[in-house]
Amino acid sequence: MKIHTLSGYIQHIYLAEDSEGLLLLDGCSRADVDKVCSYITSTLGRPLSDLKLIVVTHMHPDHAGGAMRLRERTGAQVASHPKAAAWYKGLGGRTAHIIDLLLTWWVADRIGKAKESIWYNPILAPDILLKDKQTLPIFANWQVLYTPGHTDHDLSVMHVPSKQAYIADVLVKVKGKLVPPYPLCHPNQYRESLKTLAQSSIDTFFCAHVPPTAKSDIDFEHVIDNAPIKPKNHWHSSKNRIKKKLFGVTKNH
Template sequence: MQIHRLQGYIQNIYLAEQTEGLLLLDGCSRADVRMVCDYITNTLGRPLADLKLVVVTHMHPDHAGGAALLRNITGAPLAAHPAARHWYSGLAGRTAHAIDVGLTWWVAKRLGKPRRHIWYNPILSADILLQDEQSLPGFPDWQVICTPGHTNHDISLLHRPDGQLYVADLIVQVRGRLVPPYPVCHPNQYRQSLQRVAELQVQQVFCAHVPPQPAAAIDFASLLAQAPAKPKNHWHSARNRILHYLGRRDSAH
């Protein structure tokens, strides 16, 4: 098994190549689809039909935005947690989806990237629903590890034979330091997920926004200490700003 790391629009993309075929460890963004297809055909010299499965670890634009289009082009089925379909449902969900697309453009601008077309259907129609600790269909060496907290449906993917783990956005990097992501919608679950990953004692950790790390180099105790005690997301940030403004106005009177 060989893992290829591709530089996506705002994130790392990981493509596993093995005898069973090609496995895309996350659905990337819509802006990445052509690059992923070109890599398969031109760099690896393989037909697009060799892409046998696309996993969506969670529904944010840089992890799910390209999934449906990749399925249309390659025929590869999509696999995700059962709750992924409902993440952006309803008026509040559609509002959050629009905000997340805007945040993706903001990150791209900070990285010096142009604005690209990244809009996608916020309601995922997965072909395969994934449960905790099951093996990936067609790729029995890969195991699903549920690691919620960033959202309510995050999953990580463990390659059991050599202890390589893809954790998507469980860990990010700010000014060279490993920190919890934004948002953390479910703080208690996030802490449990960090603890669970630490206890897996894997060899290598792959992240969407951090270069691959030896697991021994990750200070999980520091990450747990930095993990928020209360939710950190769009709604709570907006609420806190409003309350802060109202408090300042009342004190001025």
């Protein structure tokens, strides 16, 4: 098994290659679709049909935005947690989707990327639903880990023989330090997810926004102890800004 790393629109893209074919460890963004296809055909010299499975770890634009277009182009199946399809449902969900698209452009601007088309259908239609600890279809050496916190449906995937895992946005880096992601919708579940990863047999962690990191270099206990107690997301941030404007104070959690 070999993991190929591509530089995506605002995140790292990981494409696993083994005897069963190609496995895309996340759905990347709409802006990354051509890059992934070109890498498969030009760099690897393989037909697009060799991409067999696309895992959507969660529904944010840089993790789900390219999944359905890649399915159309390659014939690969798309897999996600059962809760993923409902993440952006309803008026509140549609509003959150637009905010997340705007945040993606904001991040792109911060890292010097031009504004590209990143719109995608906020309601995912996966071919396969994944549960905690199950083996990935087609790729028997990969195991699913349910690691909620960032959202209610976050998935990580572990290559059992090599003890490597892709954990998407479970950890990000700010000012050189590993910290919880934003938003953090379910802080209690997030702590449990960190404990699961800390107690696992995983030796190396691949993240969407952090270079591959050895377990020995991650102070899980520190991250757990300093993680927010209450949710931090668009709604809570807006509420705190309104309170600050009205009353001149806000609570820090």
